[in-house]
Amino acid sequence: MARAGITADRLVEAAAELADTAGFDQVSLSALARHFGVAVPSLYAHVKSSHDLKTRIALLALAELADRGMAALAGRSGRDALAALGGVYRDYARAHPGRYAAARLPLDPQTAAASAGPRHSEMLRAVLRGYQVPAAEQNHAVRFLGATFHGYVSLELAGGFDHSSPDSQQSWSRAVDALDVALRHWPS
Amino acid sequence: MARAGITADRLVEAAAELADTAGFDQVSLSALARHFGVAVPSLYAHVKSSHDLKTRIALLALAELADRGMAALAGRSGRDALAALGGVYRDYARAHPGRYAAARLPLDPQTAAASAGPRHSEMLRAVLRGYQVPAAEQNHAVRFLGATFHGYVSLELAGGFDHSSPDSQQSWSRAVDALDVALRHWPS
DNA sequence: TACATTATCCTAAGGCCATTAGGAAGCGGG
DNA sequence: CCCGCTTCCTAATGGCCTTAGGATAATGTA
Numbered sequence: 440m441a442r443a444g445i446t447a448d449r450l451v452e453a454a455a456e457l458a459d460t461a462g463f464d465q466v467s468l469s470a471l472a473r474h475f476g477v478a479v480p481s482l483y484a485h486v487k488s489s490h491d492l493k494t495r496i497a498l499l500a501l502a503e504l505a506d507r508g509m510a511a512l513a514g515r516s517g518r519d520a521l522a523a524l525g526g527v528y529r530d531y532a533r534a535h536p537g538r539y540a541a542a543r544l545p546l547d548p549q550t551a552a553a554s555a556g557p558r559h560s561e562m563l564r565a566v567l568r569g570y571q572v573p574a575a576e577q578n579h580a581v582r583f584l585g586a587t588f589h590g591y592v593s594l595e596l597a598g599g600f601d602h603s604s605p606d607s608q609q610s611w612s613r614a615v616d617a618l619d620v621a622l623r624h625w626p627s
Numbered sequence: 628m629a630r631a632g633i634t635a636d637r638l639v640e641a642a643a644e645l646a647d648t649a650g651f652d653q654v655s656l657s658a659l660a661r662h663f664g665v666a667v668p669s670l671y672a673h674v675k676s677s678h679d680l681k682t683r684i685a686l687l688a689l690a691e692l693a694d695r696g697m698a699a700l701a702g703r704s705g706r707d708a709l710a711a712l713g714g715v716y717r718d719y720a721r722a723h724p725g726r727y728a729a730a731r732l733p734l735d736p737q738t739a740a741a742s743a744g745p746r747h748s749e750m751l752r753a754v755l756r757g758y759q760v761p762a763a764e765q766n767h768a769v770r771f772l773g774a775t776f777h778g779y780v781s782l783e784l785a786g787g788f789d790h791s792s793p794d795s796q797q798s799w800s801r802a803v804d805a806l807d808v809a810l811r812h813w814p815s
Numbered sequence: 816t817a818c819a820t821t822a823t824c825c826t827a828a829g830g831c832c833a834t835t836a837g838g839a840a841g842c843g844g845g
Numbered sequence: 846c847c848c849g850c851t852t853c854c855t856a857a858t859g860g861c862c863t864t865a866g867g868a869t870a871a872t873g874t875a
Contacts, residue, residue: 489833614770
């Protein structure tokens with residue numbers, strides 16, 4: 440019987456692809472086994488469980504997002520950096536909704552610490568360097584930024600802005616402006 | 628055989644309770660059948676499907692949230708109204724995480740239109756009455772507010788703020804301040 | 816009260832999914 | 846060449862959702 444040549448990485452890649460096209464909740468070992476023309480239990484040679492597979496998608500998404508974020512932030516500051524980082528999140532979520540959903544998965548503490556998650560906080564903190572936010576307020580501002588980015592992307596992805604004018608691009612632009620204002624006049 | 632006295636409402640109430648205590652993803656017809664001491668297919672006399680049940684939890688949550696929001700907004704304006712409405716979302720999500728998760732479920736257009744969803748936009752719009760946001764900017768601001776509220780609550784619920792200082796209450800307070808600033812200096 | 820209707824509940828059965836156990840077969844190193 | 850590791854298989858278990866069709870309790874009516 441010819442081998443299918445499955446590796447953990449190829450599996451995760453295919454799973455991420457499936458998540459983006461069919462929805463994260465459609466990711467299953469069964470679906471992947473069908474995709475690779477293989478029996479379901481065969482996949483257990485590569486991943487520990489269905490949960491393990493989903494966690495790996497999350498780690499992939501967090502890493503891809505962090506890479507793009509770092510690239511976007513390079514050489515930018517202030518409002519430019521803010522818009523660039525926000526744009527990365529938004530664009531990634533629209534291009535890869537399944538991966539983005541995976542990235543919101545709760546991770547156990549060790550996994551989270553070893554993930555690209557910390558890099559995300561660092562990126563938000565880097566954006567703040569372009570504003571005069573007091574040191575003691577940095578964490579608050581990071582949380583505020585993260586919340587708004589995630590919230591907007593999440594609502595947009597859920598289709599919340601689909602059937603009402605004006606189009607989402609304009610609202611996004613305004614949201615970035617509003618964040619810029621809030622950071623420039625950070626309350627203390 | 629004694630009847631269990633199940634009604635659709637009691638079913639949804641129990642499901643919502645289960646969602647809050649065990650997690651929304653633990654809500655299943657099986658679990659509810661066990662809870663009521665009844666065979667699983669019996670539940671189909673009251674709900675059309677598992678999806679129908681979850682949708683009803685979402686409608687319940689949206690309605691409860693809207694009721695509390697309306698009550699909190701009564702007699703308040705400006706920053707007070709902003710903080711009150713935000714507090715309703717945050718407190719509800721912390722007290723009823725399962726219901727809050729249900730409320731984020733995508734609804735088909737008719738169901739959404741008949742739900743309490745529209746009341747939520749109205750509440751956000753009511754908050755804006757306390758600020759000088761131009762009419763053409765109202766939708767942008769509504770989306771911005773909704774995104775930040777939801778984003779913050781969502782991250783907090785996922786445990787994102789659990790293991791880092793300072794505590795989430797302070798960050799929340801700052802987030803409300805930041806929103807207030809953004810609305811008072813809305814970019815146009 | 817007796818009966819018919821309806822709503823509630825049941826068992827049986829089929830399908831999809833995840834997981835474990837244990838066996839066969841490809842593939843590379845010695 | 847062949848030993849061993851990895852990959853893959855079948856078989857079996859158990860959980861979930863759903864439909865079909867039958868029995869029974871509650872309700873209203875003659």
